Amino acid sequence: MGGGAQRYIGVAERRARLALRQRLAGPARAGTPEEVAGSLVALHGTDPATVYLAVGARLTDPATTVTETGRALYEDRSLVRMHGMRHTVFVFPTDLTAVVHASTGLAVAARERAALLKHMATAGAPDAAWLKEVEESTLAALARRGQATAAELAQDEPRLREQFVYAAGKSYEGVHTVSTRLLRVLGVEGKVARGRPLGSWTSSQFRWAVAPEHPELDIAEAQAELLRRWLAVCGPATEADLKWWTGWRVTEVRRALAAIAAEAVTLDEGTGYVAGGDAEPVPTPDEPWAALLPGLDPTAMGWQQRDWYLTPELRPLLFDGSGNVGPSVWWNGRVVGGWARRSDGEIVWRILDAEGVGREARAAIEREAERLTGWVGTTKVTPRFRTPLEKELAAG
Incomplete structure (x- = not known):
């Protein structure tokens, strides 16, 4: 993973890399x-609006955000929404789905199917052979329909409506429908993917579609490829960052680092890694830049160790109790505040860290707010995971 003296990469250079490679500085926009998705490797997809807001923040012409992102997701299928790292829903370039599936999805898929069969058996529900029949029938129905909701699929395969009691006698006892659990398993296994939503681009109710076919890859090779792509965008990163982002065991991270001949560098946090040949200095953006990024944006959520771009004192206001970041305001590579959209459509923002945020910065942030308002229009946008500052600003 590189020999000789380790080059030191400081905060200023890390912020410059972030600005250029995360498509945030003006000239770097896509x-x-x-x-955008190819540059970032993955867009967080747990909140459907995040995908569009993250793309719009990085496009040269944000007016095309809704139509072009919808085209990529649901017409050309050049982008796919699927489970990935840490069992989280992301949007990936379609040509990366095989890498994601092999590197992160297979292990999660095995656990999900085993858990479903265990819960069904405990509840006295039908066995694995029965579930296999339902699965095959469901996939055949989905192939015929092209895209369908769970309710529509249940018209073709009524057994999807059957229910079983989960955790009987426990405080968290609940009733699960076969369709909900089975489609989730099939999604993690890479057999189905989320299709067009039932409502607008902010809707979280999706149809299902047969997932794009992809080759089966060697797990270690897929992990090496995923790590290579991620480090090219987000490097340098510490081993802790890599383990957190991928959700892998530390042995898998180290194996992948060795496979891609990653180079070790020195960071303020200790040893970090960049892709092979990427340790040389990068230029600072010619102009200072501002950005309004959505909750769960891949840049804000890209590293576990975030002190180099986020003052720790800001976290209680900008994150929810589960560690999900809310809408954030950026100035020259660091988070300086947060923003929200009120019910009347106004974008409001607040500076929480005023160091270095003068008149030029505030004017640039206001331009970004106007830019965002221009393409979002009258659409109501409320983050799925609400944070203290966002709720306060939205309430007015």
Whole structure:
């Protein structure tokens, strides 16, 4: 993983890398959603609005955000929403789905199917052979329909409506429907993917579609490829960052680092890693830049150790209790505040860390707010995971 003296990469250079490679500085912005997703490796998809807001923040012409992102997701299928790292829903470039599935999905899929069979058996529900029949029938129905909701699929396969009691006698006892659990398992296994939503681009109710076919890859090779792509965008990163982002065991992280000949560098936190040949200095953006990024944005959530771009004192206001970041305001590579959209459509923001945030910065942030308002229009946008500052600003 590199020999000789380790080069030191300081905070200023890390912020410069972030600005350019995360498509946030003005000249680095992209022309299409595919370029954005390809540059970032993955867009958080747990909150559907995040995908569009993250893309719009990085497009040269944000007016095309909704139409072009919808085209990529649901017409060209050049982007796919699927489970990935840490069992989280992301949007990936379609050509990366095989890598994600092999590197992170297979292990999670095995656990999910085993858990479903265990819960069904405990509840006295039908066995694995029965579930296999339902699964095959469901996939055949989905192939015929192209896209469908769980309710529509249940018209073709009525057994999807059957229910079983989960955790009987426990405080968290509940009733699960076969369709809900089975489609989730099939999604993690890479057999189905989320299709077009029932409502607008902010809707969290999706149809299902047969997942794009992809080759089965060697797990270790897929992990090496995923790590190589991520380090090219987000490096340098510590081993702790890599383990957190991928959700892998530390042995898998180290194996992948060795496989791609990653180079060790020195960071303020200790040893970090960059992709092979990427340790040389990068230029600072010619102009200072501002950005309004959505909750769960991949830049704000990209590293576990965030002190180099986020003052720890800001976390209680900008994160929820589960560690999900809310809408954030950026100035020159660091988080300086947060923003929200009120019910009347106004974008409001607040500076929490005023160091270095003068008149130029505030004017640039206001321009970004106007830019965002321009393409979002009248659409109501409320983060799925609400944070203290966002709720306060939204309430007015």
